[in-house]
Amino acid sequence: MKWQNTEQYEWLQALSAHGLAWEFLRRNRAYRSAAANLGVTWPPDGSPPDETWSAGDQMSEAREWGLLLFETPDRDAREANIFWMPEFCPSVLPVVASQNVGHVSGRFLNLSRLRCRNVLIPGEDIQHLLCADQGRFLQLSVTGECLTRPVQVLANVLPMTPYSETRWRGFRRLNDLVCTETLRTKFYPPDLGARRLSRVLQALDGYLAGASQREVAIALFGAERVEADWRDPRNHLCDQVRRAIRRGRDLMNGGYLKLLR
Known part of the structure; x- marks a missing residue:
């Protein structure tokens, strides 16, 4: 997903909390590393990877993330098989x-x-x-x-x-x-906050890609508005971008579990 393209985030606005929580978790670099090190994921059709696979191989490590099983972070919520622990969901x-x-x-x-x-x-x-x-x-x-x-x-x-x-x-x-x-x-129905959270995800992706706050603002609000308002002494636009990035980082680093409730 090209983070500068707002249209590519529009599908997120139809997600429930179940899917939105996954979108934040799969961006967590520690989770991505843990999933890669384990090297066991469900194929898209849901069948186990091989005949020796056991759910117990994953469950103890996945619980740290609120999951019953690891899922590859390369699959977005439209394709991922996301099993949340009932205690959290x-x-x-x-x-x-x-x-x-x-x-x-x-x-x-x-x-x-x-x-x-x-x-x-x-x-x-x-x-x-x-x-x-x-x-x-x-x-x-x-x-x-x-x-x-x-x-x-x-x-x-x-x-x-x-x-x-x-x-x-x-x-x-x-x-x-x-x-x-x-x-x-x-x-x-989509989560009531899905539209706002899709923008937060876009801001988070820009931050993770190393973009400046101004570059994130251009992606979210357009170059014309940023050119006009970025240096406004009241800092309204700067504050919106900072809050979006901060909110995205909080949700990525454990706050996604609160979305499930």
């Missing part, structure tokens, strides 16, 4: 998978029929499922039956939590996924 929905639900009737979740990317981390006690499509994400923490075969998924509505609205949104998304077998855009 209230939108991760806990569900129970069952094939014996008695009188309960309904549709089955069949991974082979989904028309979106889906990645499954198997486990003896808990399975982690990520469904993703062009920056839309639904992450489930699943107990019960194995998801490699069709199952019904049940979720506890109670007890209510401080993140009840987030959980309700997750229930609606899961129900729609089971019914339509896709992640429909109407259930994944």
